[in-house]
Amino acid sequence: MDAVLSELVSSGRITDPQSAKGRLMRAAAHLFKNKGYERTTVRELGAAVGIQSGSLFHHFKSKEAILLCVMEETIIINIARMHEALKQADDPKAKLLALIECELASIHTDTGEAMGVLVYEWRSLGEDKQKYILQLRDEYESLWLSTINQGKQAGLIIHDAFILRRLLTGAIGWTTTWYRPNGDISLEALAQQTLQLAIK
Amino acid sequence: MDAVLSELVSSGRITDPQSAKGRLMRAAAHLFKNKGYERTTVRELGAAVGIQSGSLFHHFKSKEAILLCVMEETIIINIARMHEALKQADDPKAKLLALIECELASIHTDTGEAMGVLVYEWRSLGEDKQKYILQLRDEYESLWLSTINQGKQAGLIIHDAFILRRLLTGAIGWTTTWYRPNGDISLEALAQQTLQLAIK
DNA sequence: TTGTAAACCAAGCGCTTGCTTGGTAGGGTG
C-alpha cells in the first residue's frame, strides 16, 4: 500500500481495502467492470463475497449506493496521487508525463476496475449523484488543464488545451480495452508514446 | 441520402431507413445510446414508435436481435463509406485525414447514435454474436492499419502502427461524450487537430 | 453472566422484465 493510500485510509476519507466493506467494494468493482452494473445482480455480488444477497443491505442502503461509493473513493484516491506526482516533477514536460503515467496507472493497477466503472457506468446513477461525481471530476480535470497550459507557455504544445485534454482522455481511457500490463510494452513506454502524441 | 447508403439499401444489404423496421432501428439506437441497452425496456421502445411492446416481436425475434441488427448495419455502412473516402484521396496524409473525417462523421452524423451503441453496448450481446461483430470490426480496422503503415513508409508517422491506431480510436471515440456539431469548432477542424496528434 | 450491537441468514414480497398467445383490422389477389 503506497503512502498516499494509507494516508487517505487512516484519515477516514476512504474505506480500508482490508475491511469487509473494502472487500465488498473490490468485488463490486470487478463485477461492474466485467459485466456492467445493470447486468450484475445483488445475488451475484453476495455470492462473490460469500454472503446472502440480503446481507449486502446491512453495509449499503442500496445497490446504487455501492456503485456511488466505488466511484467516489476511486476519484479521491487518484486526485491525491496526481497531486503527489505533480509535486515530484519540476518542468512542464515532466509534469505532463507524470499525469499521463498517473492516469494510465489508475486504469491498469489497483484502481483499474473501479476506473472502468467510473467511466462507463455513470449513467446508472441518479441525477443528483451524477452531479456529485461530476463535481469531483472537475477537480481532477483542473489539474490536467493547468498542466497543459504550462506546457503551452513553454512551447511544447500547439493544440487548444481543452481539445487536447479531451483527445488524450479518450486515448488513455481506451487503453482499458486493449492494453495488458503483462504484454510486450511497459506502462512507462506506453506513457512515453502517449506523450509523443501531445507534444511537438 | 448519400450514394453509398442508397447503394447498400437497394442491394438489400441494409434496411431502408424509411421503412417501419428502419424507423424502429433508429428509435432503438436513440434509446440504447441515451439510456443504455439494459435500461431500455421493450415497452419504451414500442411507445417510441407507437406500437405495443409485444408487436416488436413481429419484426425482431428478440430484444437482443434489435441490438445486433443496429450494430451490424452500422459497421457495414461505415466500412463502405471508408472505402469510398479512401478511393478519393491520393497521398498518405490525405488518406489518413480521410479516415479520421470518416470516423468522426460516423460518430457525429446519421449513424452517430448507432456507433455509440456499437462501442459501448457490445457486452450485452451473447458470446457468438460478439464474435460476429468483432469479425466485422476486424475488416474495418484493417483499412486503418494499412493506411497508417503507408504513412509510416512516407515518414509521416513515428509511432507503432497498432499503438497509434488504438490511441486514435480512443481519442476519436471519446468525442461522442463532448463534441457537439453546432459548437464552436467544425468537424473538419477537429479532424485536422486529430491529424496533428498522429503526424510529426 | 448478562446486555448490546454488529453481521449475517432464510424466506419471500411486490414489481418489472422480455416475451408469448390468441385474436383482429385491412389491403391485395384469385
Added chain:
DNA sequence: CACCCTACCAAGCAAGCGCTTGGTTTACAA
C-alpha cells in the same frame, strides 16, 4: 366474393429483480 398475409393489439405468464423482514449467531464489554 373468399382467401391470405402482414401488421398490429390486449392480456398476461414465468422468471428474475432489488430490497425487506424477523430472527439467529458472534464478539466483546460491563
